Amino acid sequence: MFSFKWGFRFMQKEFLSLPSRIIIALFVIGLILLPLFTQDPYILRIFTLACIFAIFAASWDFLAGYVGQISFGHALFFGIGAYSTAILNLRLDLPHWMTIVLGAVVAVVAGLLVGFPALRLKGPYLGLVTLAFPVMLTGIIFLFPDFTGGELGISGIARLASTRQQEYYIAVIVMITLITVLWKITVSKYGIIFHAIREDEIAVRASGINTVRYKLTAFCLSGFYAGVAGGLYAHYLRIAGPGLLDILMSFQVIIWTILGGIATIYGPVVGVFVLYPLLEYMRVVPQYRMLLFTIIVLLLVHFMPEGIANWVRDMLEKECPRCKERNVFTRRECRYCYAQIATKK
Numbered sequence: 581m582f583s584f585k586w587g588f589r590f591m592q593k594e595f596l597s598l599p600s601r602i603i604i605a606l607f608v609i610g611l612i613l614l615p616l617f618t619q620d621p622y623i624l625r626i627f628t629l630a631c632i633f634a635i636f637a638a639s640w641d642f643l644a645g646y647v648g649q650i651s652f653g654h655a656l657f658f659g660i661g662a663y664s665t666a667i668l669n670l671r672l673d674l675p676h677w678m679t680i681v682l683g684a685v686v687a688v689v690a691g692l693l694v695g696f697p698a699l700r701l702k703g704p705y706l707g708l709v710t711l712a713f714p715v716m717l718t719g720i721i722f723l724f725p726d727f728t729g730g731e732l733g734i735s736g737i738a739r740l741a742s743t744r745q746q747e748y749y750i751a752v753i754v755m756i757t758l759i760t761v762l763w764k765i766t767v768s769k770y771g772i773i774f775h776a777i778r779e780d781e782i783a784v785r786a787s788g789i790n791t792v793r794y795k796l797t798a799f800c801l802s803g804f805y806a807g808v809a810g811g812l813y814a815h816y817l818r819i820a821g822p823g824l825l826d827i828l829m830s831f832q833v834i835i836w837t838i839l840g841g842i843a844t845i846y847g848p849v850v851g852v853f854v855l856y857p858l859l860e861y862m863r864v865v866p867q868y869r870m871l872l873f874t875i876i877v878l879l880l881v882h883f884m885p886e887g888i889a890n891w892v893r894d895m896l897e898k899e900c901p902r903c904k905e906r907n908v909f910t911r912r913e914c915r916y917c918y919a920q921i922a923t924k925k
Contacts, residue, residue: 599896599908604846607853611752615745624748630856631751632812635758637836637848639805644834645843646766647798648778649698653710655829656694656717657687657803659820661810663721666734666820676738680811687807688800695799699792714825721822733821740815747816754812755849758805763845765801774798775843839880841887850889898922 614627640654665683668674674682694713698706721728728734740747765771776784777791785791814820823829833848840851858876862869884891897906900914900921907915914921 598906600893600906603892608756611756612749615748619745621744624744626857626860627853628744628748628751628816629813630853631748631755632809632816633833633836633856634755634849634852635812636806636809637833637840637852638759638762638845639802639809640833641837641842641845641848642762642766642774642805643798643802645837646771646774646778647795648781649795649798650703650707651694651710651802651830652707652834653712653714653827653830654802654806654833655825655827656710656714657690657806658810658813658829659714659717659822659825660690660803661687661807662814662820662824663728663734663810664807665811665814666737667727669737669815670734676740676815680808680815683811683814684804684807687803687810689803690807691799691801691803692796694803695796698799699795711827711830714827714830718822718825721825729821731822733819733823734814735819737814737818737820739818740812751812751816754808758808759845759849762801762805766845770794835877839877839884839887841889841891844887844889847887847889851887854888 611627611631615624618624636654636658639657640651643654644650661680661683663683664686665676665679668679668682669676690713694710698709701709722730725731740750766774773784773789773794777794781791810820810824813824836851836855837848838851839855840849841847855873855877859869859873862872865872880888886894893906896909898909898911898921899906900917900919902919903914903917905914905916907921912921913919
């Protein structure tokens with residue numbers, strides 16, 4: 581009985597007290613219950629791919645938003661994960677869960693290879709260097725068509741699961757797990773160091789912290805997440821092609837992250853689940869599809885410059901001026917330090 585009361589009080593204080601966390605819980609519950617309300621393969625396909633792209637977008641947000649390492653060629657990790665998964669599955673006939681993990685490990689190695697030359701670069705120079713790597717990999721793919729499939733890519737990969745519903749749940753569970761782990765990293769002491777490197781790397785280095793190690797770790801972790809997303813994508817669509825390394829793929833993940841809310845981890849998830857289904861449903865008007873999408877993006881940038889997730893959170897919550905903890909906007913005093921908080925008008 582005591583443990584039940586303690587658990588209820590904890591939930592009430594730490595979870596139910598913030599609208600943003602309630603929205604996240606409802607969102608997760610909605611994803612889990614979605615197949616119970618619709619078995620439409622098209623809808624399940626859209627949300628399965630949204631889960632995969634959410635992992636991809638969160639990986640870019642961690643690298644660029646938290647560590648400040650802006651990458652314009654992030655599709656490199658996504659493509660490497662997809663191609664490695666496809667080759668391991670077709671050539672060695674390994675099960676999909678093993679090929680996805682091994683493909684992500686290959687993406688980690690790619691993260692090291694990209695991270696080393698990028699250690700002394702910042703800003704646009706770093707972006708240009710990262711932009712060159714997907715182009716180089718595309719050239720390598722075209723040079724060995726017998727092994728990589730060339731322009732046609734690799735097809736015939738094993739399915740992620742036997743049914744669309746099972747594939748959907750695999751994508752949902754993997755996304756929730758990975759996003760939660762990445763979020764916990766960003767709110768830990770390591771997340772503080774990553775954030776400090778983004779703000780002032782010289783000051784962090786002067787304090788005795790090995791910034792090189794942390795930046796390489798960020799590249800590897802980001803590569804792992806993007807590699808997992810690429811592996812899931814390859815097994816779900818059963819193909820891995822050079823289009824995964826296209827510059828549009830890299831810029832698409834940037835758009836999702838910025839419009840969702842950069843440096844939040846959950847913001848890119850919001851951006852993907854808002855923009856990707858929206859763009860898919862606009863296929864009913866193909867002649868106006870991109871025009872309408874562009875208008876919507878411009879409106880979001882104008883009215884929500886900090887991102888959709890931050891805009892919603894700021895509308896429903898406010899920050900304590902003393903301890904910086906967030907509270908529901910109706911509270912007059914902080915739930916932690918009991919400092920007075922000005923109510924929103």
